[in-house]
Amino acid sequence: MSQRGELPAWVDIGLIPLLNLAVAFLVAGLVVLIIGENPFTSIWILLSTPLSSLGGWFNILYYATDFTFTGLCVAVAFHAGLFNIGGEGQAYVAGLGAATPGLLLGGILGAVLPHGISQPITLLVCLICSFAIGAFYGWFPGYLQAKRGSHIVITTIMLNYIASSLMVYMINMVFRPVGKMAVESRGIDDAYIMSAREIGRAVGVKIPASPINPTVFLALITAYLVWYLLWRTKLGYEIRAVGANTEAAIYAGIKPAKIIMTAMAISGGLAGLVAFHEVLGAQHRLVLDYVQGAGFVGIAVALMGRSHPIGIILAALLFGLLYQGGTDLSFANQNINRDMVVVIQGLVILFMGALEQTFRPYLGMIFTKVA
Amino acid sequence: MTTPAIELVGIDKRFGSVHANKDVSLSIAPGSIHGIIGENGAGKSTLMSILFGFYQADKGEIRVRGTPVKIKSSTDAISHGIGMVHQHFMLVDTFTVLENVILGAEGGRLIGPALAKARKDLTHLAEEYELDVDPDAIVGELAVGLQQRVEILKALYKGADVLILDEPTGVLTPAEADHLFRILSTLRSQGKTVILITHKLREIMAITDQVSVMRRGEVVANFATKDTNVGELAEAMVGRSVLLRVEKTPSNPGEVVLEVKNLTWRDKKNVPRVDNVSLTVRKGEIVGIAGVSGNGQSELLDVITGIAKATSGQIIFEGEDVTALNDPRILRERGMAHVPEDRHHRGLITSFSAAESAILGWQHNPAVGKSFHLDQKAVIEQTRRQMQEFDVRPADPFLKSAKFSGGNQQKIILAREIGSNPDLLIVGQPTRGVDIGAIEFIHRRLIQLRDQGKAILLVSVELDEIRSLSDRILVMFAGRIMGERAADVDEREVGLLMAGVQEAA
Numbered sequence: 083m084s085q086r087g088e089l090p091a092w093v094d095i096g097l098i099p100l101l102n103l104a105v106a107f108l109v110a111g112l113v114v115l116i117i118g119e120n121p122f123t124s125i126w127i128l129l130s131t132p133l134s135s136l137g138g139w140f141n142i143l144y145y146a147t148d149f150t151f152t153g154l155c156v157a158v159a160f161h162a163g164l165f166n167i168g169g170e171g172q173a174y175v176a177g178l179g180a181a182t183p184g185l186l187l188g189g190i191l192g193a194v195l196p197h198g199i200s201q202p203i204t205l206l207v208c209l210i211c212s213f214a215i216g217a218f219y220g221w222f223p224g225y226l227q228a229k230r231g232s233h234i235v236i237t238t239i240m241l242n243y244i245a246s247s248l249m250v251y252m253i254n255m256v257f258r259p260v261g262k263m264a265v266e267s268r269g270i271d272d273a274y275i276m277s278a279r280e281i282g283r284a285v286g287v288k289i290p291a292s293p294i295n296p297t298v299f300l301a302l303i304t305a306y307l308v309w310y311l312l313w314r315t316k317l318g319y320e321i322r323a324v325g326a327n328t329e330a331a332i333y334a335g336i337k338p339a340k341i342i343m344t345a346m347a348i349s350g351g352l353a354g355l356v357a358f359h360e361v362l363g364a365q366h367r368l369v370l371d372y373v374q375g376a377g378f379v380g381i382a383v384a385l386m387g388r389s390h391p392i393g394i395i396l397a398a399l400l401f402g403l404l405y406q407g408g409t410d411l412s413f414a415n416q417n418i419n420r421d422m423v424v425v426i427q428g429l430v431i432l433f434m435g436a437l438e439q440t441f442r443p444y445l446g447m448i449f450t451k452v453a
Numbered sequence: 454m455t456t457p458a459i460e461l462v463g464i465d466k467r468f469g470s471v472h473a474n475k476d477v478s479l480s481i482a483p484g485s486i487h488g489i490i491g492e493n494g495a496g497k498s499t500l501m502s503i504l505f506g507f508y509q510a511d512k513g514e515i516r517v518r519g520t521p522v523k524i525k526s527s528t529d530a531i532s533h534g535i536g537m538v539h540q541h542f543m544l545v546d547t548f549t550v551l552e553n554v555i556l557g558a559e560g561g562r563l564i565g566p567a568l569a570k571a572r573k574d575l576t577h578l579a580e581e582y583e584l585d586v587d588p589d590a591i592v593g594e595l596a597v598g599l600q601q602r603v604e605i606l607k608a609l610y611k612g613a614d615v616l617i618l619d620e621p622t623g624v625l626t627p628a629e630a631d632h633l634f635r636i637l638s639t640l641r642s643q644g645k646t647v648i649l650i651t652h653k654l655r656e657i658m659a660i661t662d663q664v665s666v667m668r669r670g671e672v673v674a675n676f677a678t679k680d681t682n683v684g685e686l687a688e689a690m691v692g693r694s695v696l697l698r699v700e701k702t703p704s705n706p707g708e709v710v711l712e713v714k715n716l717t718w719r720d721k722k723n724v725p726r727v728d729n730v731s732l733t734v735r736k737g738e739i740v741g742i743a744g745v746s747g748n749g750q751s752e753l754l755d756v757i758t759g760i761a762k763a764t765s766g767q768i769i770f771e772g773e774d775v776t777a778l779n780d781p782r783i784l785r786e787r788g789m790a791h792v793p794e795d796r797h798h799r800g801l802i803t804s805f806s807a808a809e810s811a812i813l814g815w816q817h818n819p820a821v822g823k824s825f826h827l828d829q830k831a832v833i834e835q836t837r838r839q840m841q842e843f844d845v846r847p848a849d850p851f852l853k854s855a856k857f858s859g860g861n862q863q864k865i866i867l868a869r870e871i872g873s874n875p876d877l878l879i880v881g882q883p884t885r886g887v888d889i890g891a892i893e894f895i896h897r898r899l900i901q902l903r904d905q906g907k908a909i910l911l912v913s914v915e916l917d918e919i920r921s922l923s924d925r926i927l928v929m930f931a932g933r934i935m936g937e938r939a940a941d942v943d944e945r946e947v948g949l950l951m952a953g954v955q956e957a958a
Contacts, residue, residue, distance in 0.1 A: 313827075313829075314826065314827055314829060315825045315826060315827050316816050316817060316822065316825055316826075316827050317825060318827070319809070319812075319816050319827055320816065322805070323802055323805075323813065323816075326802045326804045326805060327798065327799075327802045327803070327804075329798050329799055330798065330799050330800070330801065330802050330813060332760060332781075333760060333781065333791070333793055333799040333800075333813075333814065334781065334782075334813045334814035334816065335759075335780060335781035335782025335783075335784075335785060335814055336782075
């Protein structure tokens with residue numbers, strides 16, 4: 083095991099992810115070949131279509147926004163030595179926090195304050211509530227881990243299912259207006275994040291159709307804040323200390339149980355921002371299943387991005403490209419449907435995540451020979 | 454002369470920079486109980502792991518009944534009739550005794566025949582060696598002593614002629630240990646050979662025929678048990694290495710900084726690891742705690758520094774009862790610094806940069822940032838200063854902690870703890886695995902700190918270190934303080950105290 087950590091940094095953060103990605107594409111290509119399609123044209127469509135139009139780029143950024151939030155969510159927990167599989171559920175439940183203030187508070191504030199003031203205040207409350215509910219839903223498995231010893235991987239997975247059922251119930255029985263057929267809340271007009279296209283229209287610039295909205299900047303700011311938290315605050319130091327060496331952390335007077343719960347709360351809160359983005363920025367109402375697997379993609383994003391915010395942003399863009407390219411590919415080729423794209427993404431996650439260490443020993447051998 | 458049951462010739466093994474076994478030769482007579490004694494880290498377990506096929510020796514030869522053999526795995530060892538009872542049992546808790554016994558000797562796809570055979574054999578073994586265990590009991594539900602019996606049965610069932618026991622009594626109550634010794638004598642009388650690894654002198658005296666003493670990877674002495682005594686063994690174990698004398702003036706002790714009263718700490722099995730310990734440390738003196746490692750020194754340090762919670766007793770630090778505090782952070786803030794015994798697992802975080810490790814425990818110090826903020830510049834600046842003052846090489850605050858040599862890692866830790874200007878410094882094994890140059894440096898710094906009027910509590914398994922640094926020496930054995938001696942005490946006398954012999958002449 084002496085090869086671990088002995089590789090040059092550029093190999094560790096550059097070559098290994100790219101190699102894994104290449105192998106994932108290779109295997110995906112084989113799958114495409116098996117169903118009788120040309121893998122080269124498929125991959126070409128997958129990669130080139132989204133990049134050849136402004137709308138495609140915007141869609142990539144739109145997906146990358148979600149993936150950045152969930153990637154950061156996984157990364158913060160990871161630095162504390164925890165594997166948070168529950169980003170999906172945390173992001174879903176946080177929809178309650180995103181929608182409720184918009185539906186209740188927005189109307190009240192709107193009645194007494196001018197629109198230009200009530201909207202930002204409502205949005206801010208929505209943002210805080212999204213984070214808070216996500217944080218609670220992350221804190222809870224953290225509490226179970228810290229105080230009861232229940233393994234976080236198991237509890238977060240189970241809480242994903244609970245989140246799913248809970249949200250179906252809440253949206254159907256509580257949020258759905260009487261008489262409405264679709265299982266969704268009424269439109270949240272009092273906390274409405276305009277899309278780039280709508281903003282462009284307001285100032286007279288034509289922008290292609292895409293759900294991209296200013297929340298993408300929130301993702302960048304959040305990434306910076308997470309970096310700041312982890313490497314420039316005492317709390318971040320303690321989180322990393324617990325993750326790196328719990329015994330040394332105890333020696334240093336850090337209480338691991340407290341740090342585990344705190345890190346999981348922050349982690350869940352970050353996933354909760356997906357709800358803010360999706361519910362208020364894209365859907366403009368509370369709908370079913372808006373998270374669409376972003377929580378799971380976040381795991382791959384964090385692994386590929388080495389749990390560093392910059393890496394996470396880059397990996398989020400890559401997965402944004404795969405998502406958008408996958409959609410384009412399913413339009414271009416009838417035989418390759420959405421499920422096929424999920425297979426490709428799954429392979430990427432498999433090679434980036436579970437098999438991430440596969441090539442490391444070999445590369446280590448090559449580099450020790452060369453050096 | 455009969456052929457030795459086991460012969461080890463020139464066994465040599467390195468783990469990176471650690472020379473675990475240096476040219477070890479050992480001969481074990483058949484039908485005897487042979488003790489191997491030495492402190493933790495003396496290389497006993499490595500040697501036995503080589504014999505049992507867990508490690509391969511870099512050099513040397515193993516002979517079983519006179520024939521040179523290659524032992525590449527435990528399967529090889531078992532086929533040569535060598536069985537091992539590990540310190541931490543290798544049992545499947547949810548299996549029955551019978552199922553555990555046939556583990557690795559199932560003899561086919563269906564285990565029915567093997568189970569039937571094992572049941573029969575077990576009855577024989579039980580009669581022959583006083584090894585009664587219910588074959589259908591679930592192992593996890595058995596008492597520790599019985600679990601150990603299952604381990605012995607396992608080895609015998611597989612046809613072991615030579616049985617290695619690694620620290621077998623560590624987990625046993627005295628009554629269970631006595632029973633184990635009876636079993637071992639029965640085994641001997643039936644012609645089996647037993648190798649007993651331990652660091653407890655009493656056991657060696659009680660049961661063995663021959664004893665080999667290991668120190669720092671070497672066999673330093675061989676005795677026939679009846680011709681030796683506890684004092685001689687203790688002396689051989691602790692050794693008389695080159696004296697590292699430090700220049701120092703007589704101490705000038707001031708007021709009491711730390712007072713420990715009747716402190717007891719029991720582990721999860723309710724065994725008192727620290728047993729009714731009382732001590733005081735005054736300003737301007739170094740109090741050394743000597744003892745063979747594993748006699749409660751580590752636990753004592755943990756309790757005093759707030760890492761573990763005292764079961765009973767009192768800790769008074771600077772006139773205030775801090776027993777219930779149980780918080781290393783608050784104790785640090787009040788002026789209690791702690792250089793831990795194990796620098797890799799506690800002293801620093803190997804994956805962190807040197808600068809990050811250099812604030813471990815002091816991350817809330819206002820000097821490295823106000824409120825929640827951690828001031829990177831201040832941290833780097835402080836680390837640079839400390840590295841310069843303590844001559845850490847390379848003086849690079851950004852280098853990963855793991856990349857420094859042992860001595861430099863230790864200097865980073867000392868710089869951190871001494872740099873906090875503490876009233877009391879608690880130091881565990883300050884020079885373990887540190888090169889000579891760094892040892893001198895560290896010793897000088899500790900004396901210097903004492904001369905500044907600070908109180909120092911020193912724990913070390915190096916008797917020379919204790920003797921050259923301390924103003925007063927306390928000796929710990931089995932969790933208790935055996936006695937207090939002045940710094941110029943006779944080495945032999947301390948050796949006896951370390952072996953648990955209360956009243957030395």
